[in-house]
Amino acid sequence: xxxxxxxxxxxxxxxxxxxxxxxxxxxxxxxxxxxxxxxxxxxxxxxxxxxxxxxxxxxxxxxxxxxxxxxxxxxxxxxxxxxxxxxxxxxxxxxxxxxxxxxxxxxxxxxxxxxxxxxxxxxxxxxxxxxxxxxxxxxxxxxxxxxxxxxxxxxxxxxxxxxxxxxxxxxxxxxxxxxxxxxxxxxxxxxxxxxxxxxxxxxxxxxxxxxxxxxxxxxxxxxxxxxxxxxxxxxxxxxxxxxxxxxxxxxxxxxxxxxxxxxxxxxxxxxxxxxxxxxxxxxxxxxxxxxxxxxxxxxxxxxxxxxxxxxxxxxxxxxxxxxxxxxxxxxxxxxxxxxxxxxxxxxxxxxxxxxxxxx
Amino acid sequence: xxxxxxxxxxxxxxxxxxxxxxxxxxxxxxxxxxxxxxxxxxxxxxxxxxxxxxxxxxxxxxxxxxxxxxxxxxxxxxxxxxxxxxxxxxxxxxxxxxxxxxxxxxxxxxxxxxxxxxxxxxxxxxxxxxxxxxxxxxxxxxxxxxxxxxxxxxxxxxxxxxxxxxxxxxxxxxxxxxxxxxxxxxxxxxxxxxxxxxxxxxxxxxxxxxxxxxxxxxxxxxxxxxxxxxxxxxxxxxxxxxxxxxxxxxxxxxxxxxxxxxxxxxxxxxxxxxxxxxxxxxxxxxxxxxxxxxxxxxxxxxxxxxxxxxxxxxxxxxxxxxxxxxxxxxxxxxxxxxxxxxxxxxxxxxxxxxxxxxxxxxxxxxxxxxxxxxxxxxxxxxxxxxxxxxxxxxxxxxxxxxxxxxxxxxxxxxxxxxxxxxxxxxxxxxxxxxxxxxxxxxxxxxxxxxxxxxxxxxxxxxxxxxxxxxxxxxxxxxxxxxxxxxxxxxxxxxxxxxxxxxxxxxxxxxxxxxxxxxxxxxxxxxxxxxxxxxxxxxxxxxxxxxxxxxx
Numbered sequence: 001x002x003x004x005x006x007x008x009x010x011x012x013x014x015x016x017x018x019x020x021x022x023x024x025x026x027x028x029x030x031x032x033x034x035x036x037x038x039x040x041x042x043x044x045x046x047x048x049x050x051x052x053x054x055x056x057x058x059x060x061x062x063x064x065x066x067x068x069x070x071x072x073x074x075x076x077x078x079x080x081x082x083x084x085x086x087x088x089x090x091x092x093x094x095x096x097x098x099x100x101x102x103x104x105x106x107x108x109x110x111x112x113x114x115x116x117x118x119x120x121x122x123x124x125x126x127x128x129x130x131x132x133x134x135x136x137x138x139x140x141x142x143x144x145x146x147x148x149x150x151x152x153x154x155x156x157x158x159x160x161x162x163x164x165x166x167x168x169x170x171x172x173x174x175x176x177x178x179x180x181x182x183x184x185x186x187x188x189x190x191x192x193x194x195x196x197x198x199x200x201x202x203x204x205x206x207x208x209x210x211x212x213x214x215x216x217x218x219x220x221x222x223x224x225x226x227x228x229x230x231x232x233x234x235x236x237x238x239x240x241x242x243x244x245x246x247x248x249x250x251x252x253x254x255x256x257x258x259x260x261x262x263x264x265x266x267x268x269x270x271x272x273x274x275x276x277x278x279x280x281x282x283x284x285x286x287x288x289x290x291x292x293x294x295x296x297x298x299x300x301x302x303x304x305x306x307x308x309x310x311x312x313x314x315x316x317x318x319x320x321x322x323x324x325x326x327x328x329x330x331x332x333x334x335x336x337x338x339x340x341x342x343x344x345x346x347x348x349x350x351x352x353x354x355x356x357x358x359x
Numbered sequence: 360x361x362x363x364x365x366x367x368x369x370x371x372x373x374x375x376x377x378x379x380x381x382x383x384x385x386x387x388x389x390x391x392x393x394x395x396x397x398x399x400x401x402x403x404x405x406x407x408x409x410x411x412x413x414x415x416x417x418x419x420x421x422x423x424x425x426x427x428x429x430x431x432x433x434x435x436x437x438x439x440x441x442x443x444x445x446x447x448x449x450x451x452x453x454x455x456x457x458x459x460x461x462x463x464x465x466x467x468x469x470x471x472x473x474x475x476x477x478x479x480x481x482x483x484x485x486x487x488x489x490x491x492x493x494x495x496x497x498x499x500x501x502x503x504x505x506x507x508x509x510x511x512x513x514x515x516x517x518x519x520x521x522x523x524x525x526x527x528x529x530x531x532x533x534x535x536x537x538x539x540x541x542x543x544x545x546x547x548x549x550x551x552x553x554x555x556x557x558x559x560x561x562x563x564x565x566x567x568x569x570x571x572x573x574x575x576x577x578x579x580x581x582x583x584x585x586x587x588x589x590x591x592x593x594x595x596x597x598x599x600x601x602x603x604x605x606x607x608x609x610x611x612x613x614x615x616x617x618x619x620x621x622x623x624x625x626x627x628x629x630x631x632x633x634x635x636x637x638x639x640x641x642x643x644x645x646x647x648x649x650x651x652x653x654x655x656x657x658x659x660x661x662x663x664x665x666x667x668x669x670x671x672x673x674x675x676x677x678x679x680x681x682x683x684x685x686x687x688x689x690x691x692x693x694x695x696x697x698x699x700x701x702x703x704x705x706x707x708x709x710x711x712x713x714x715x716x717x718x719x720x721x722x723x724x725x726x727x728x729x730x731x732x733x734x735x736x737x738x739x740x741x742x743x744x745x746x747x748x749x750x751x752x753x754x755x756x757x758x759x760x761x762x763x764x765x766x767x768x769x770x771x772x773x774x775x776x777x778x779x780x781x782x783x784x785x786x787x788x789x790x791x792x793x794x795x796x797x798x799x800x801x802x803x804x805x806x807x808x809x810x811x812x813x814x815x816x817x818x819x820x821x822x823x824x825x826x827x828x829x830x831x832x833x834x835x836x837x838x839x840x841x842x843x844x845x846x847x848x849x850x851x852x853x854x855x856x857x858x859x860x861x862x863x864x865x866x867x868x869x870x871x872x873x874x875x876x877x878x879x880x881x882x883x884x885x886x887x888x889x890x891x892x893x894x895x896x897x898x899x900x901x902x903x904x905x906x907x908x909x910x
């Protein structure tokens with residue numbers, strides 16, 4: 001927001017008129033729009049375009065779906081259903097901005113649920129410790145991915161593809177190829193993270209899990225925009241060589257990025273566990289593709305250097321809205337899948353088009 | 360323009376660019392002229408790349424095209440191979456008017472350019488590469504027998520055991536890869552071959568083999584244009600030489616009738632203009648000292664001493680190892696042996712450390728390394744030091760912008776504002792952004808690699824002024840616009856103060872007049888070895904050029 005405020009002042013307004021030599025654009029340079037309003041307007045449009053897209057999709061389903069679609073209850077449900085993908089997508093946004101990808105997210109979610117269940121059942125710890133343990137285990141595997149990527153110089157796609165299998169195997173190993181049940185007594189608040197808000201706590205509006213996602217999203221957006229780590233992540237994704245030339249500790253930043261992505265996947269695992277209340281090593285197969293889709297619909301570029309938290313959340317929401325709208329309309333599953341697939345391609349194509357025009 | 364070209368009659372025997380040729384023209388040969396270009400002109404924006412250039416190559420002849428970097432050799436050959444459309448001029452191929460629209464058309468017409476960077480697909484076999492894009496086929500099915508046969512025909516000439524139709528191109532040596540490229544041109548039936556710096560990455564043995572093959576191609580009646588700045592090579596391989604300077608032909612003669620010295624004077628013969636300001640400089644303490652530095656391949660051995668308040672130039676040919684020297688210094692490439700002392704720090708260090716030690720590198724490759732093109736001007740300028748832009752180590756975009764705006768002003772960078780992405784700026788402005796990074800970081804030792812490459816004259820003039828100002832310790836930038844703009848802004852904030860203390864500049868350039876104009880001392884690098892430093896008033900361009908070409 002700060003950017004916009006300062007941008008209102010034309011940058012050369014302080015110069016005396018008699019000194020200022022107007023620049024005549026030559027043929028091969030884009031003409032410079034002289035109206036500050038115009039460029040601000042365009043910048044706003046760029047920022048808001050994901051939200052506009054979200055609004056359009058939502059309204060579409062309000063029109064065609066039954067009248068219950070626009071109710072507060074349904075919106076709460078959409079928010080709840082978005083949370084698992086949304087939380088994992090926060091970390092993925094970071095990875096994709098840095099020019100990488102993490103395919104192990106789904107497996108890490110499963111691992112996290114299993115670790116939490118194991119800790120609750122066999123280690124006899126409280127829910128908080130168990131949740132932290134799940135996230136820590138996930139972060140550890142994220143770090144391992146990061147180390148392998150930077151030390152072995154193998155592309156992230158391959159390393160995390162391998163990690164996808166490794167982590168899934170580890171989860172199955174811990175659970176001995178079975179679900180780990182937990183005594184419901186021990187769950188306490190873990191059970192309520194994504195449960196619908198009960199009447200007596202209506203003031204919360206949304207379940208605690210959704211609030212956690214919102215707060216973390218704000219924190220991540222700030223991290224990307226206002227910290228060195230964030231700016232360095234963008235720089236690495238935009239041009240790794242330049243980043244190295246400018247003294248960015250490329251390897252360290254990358255390791256941190258993958259560790260964070262693992263941690264967020266672990267947190268998504270906590271949310272998943274809250275839903276299942278068992279540790280299930282076979283859950284969330286293919287979740288990473290939904291997560292990547294959310295980032296990409298939100299304007300993230302797989303070649304790096306682009307992406308935003310707001311866009312990612314909108315991307316995740318759009319996918320849930322489609323799923324939930326189709327279900328309520330009574331469309332079969334295969335229609336949903338086709339629509340979601342088409343939306344991904346259309347969203348990215350629109351984004352390219354927009355870029356070509358503004359470039 | 361098309362009509363004009365057609366309506367012109369083809370000249371019968373007029374020799375090229377008569378008026379400009381200072382060296383006597385060679386007598387008309389009885390041999391058939393294969394390729395002729397006349398009156399070719401080309402401008403890029405304000406830069407004149409070629410003006411009224413004419414060349415002629417006969418069948419069975421090797422024409423060497425020499426000149427300094429930026430003299431227009433490559434542009435001329437890109438015109439000839441269809442990669443660039445000229446603004447004016449005519450061309451004939453085997454007597455018929457010739458106007459290629461793109462490189463493929465040129466190849467089909469019989470003109471092939473063998474570029475420095477090989478354009479092969481490394482994962483495919485030799486025969487696949489040779490026939491790529493023109494595979495004989497029936498109903499879309501490739502006739503492998505014919506492919507093989509034609510490939511064998513094309514490579515049997517070369518008599519090279521490494522070249523077999525099934526060999527993978529990536530496994531071949533660079534020299535053999537080049538032969539594959541030549542074979543590809545021959546297989547399509549090209550009679551005019553343009554070789555652009557073909558020996559720059561070859562071993563001595565490969566060079567010898569290449570020259571034998573050029574001799575053989577000559578006997579077959581091919582016409583060959585050989586671009587090089589190694590004059591010894593030109594003397595060995597060419598029949599005739601044409602010298603280009605600043606986009607014009609300044610001389611053309613039989614190789615046998617012209618001495619190396621004469622060629623060099625034609626290449627550099629020019630007066631240094633008042634483009635290069637030079638204030639009184641005071642050399643201070645030693646800030647950079649290297650001794651017998653060697654990298655993985657290049658440099659092989661380099662020693663120098665750089666003092667504060669001094670501009671030291673490194674001359675040499677492209678590929679001599681100058682860039683690698685700077686990269687070793689800056690920690691972007693490993694150091695094999697040798698000693699580096701930067702300020703009080705000794706030994707090799709990573710780029711992260713180098714920035715902290717007060718050194719900054721301006722990359723020669725702006726687009727691929729120098730700048731993160733999709734990021735904004737402000738992000739690029741401040742990337743090396745994201746400190747002091749907010750409390751608690753935060754980076755507030757508003758403060759980044761403010762710091763950047765100062766450089767937009769001082770270096771006259773034309774853009775909409777600090778948030779515009781760098782990719783939409785012109786080359787000269789992009790270079791200024793890259794330079795602004797060093798100024799914003801306020802480094803003491805500036806390592807500049809080809810700081811004026813591919814920028815226009817106005818931007819060059821600014822760069823020279825800037826370098827002079829840095830070395831003398833004046834204002835960061837001489838007032839291109841009158842001083843006193845935003846006086847209040849200047850002293851506010853945590854921005855580095857305008858430079859008072861002189862800086863040390865180590866500058867690599869392929870453009871000798873620039874080095875002569877800007878530097879206090881200059882050293883020449885040749886094939887990985889850095890020669891002794893000369894005071895600028897004790898050498899001339901001619902001597903430097905001789906040293907650079909290995910004489």
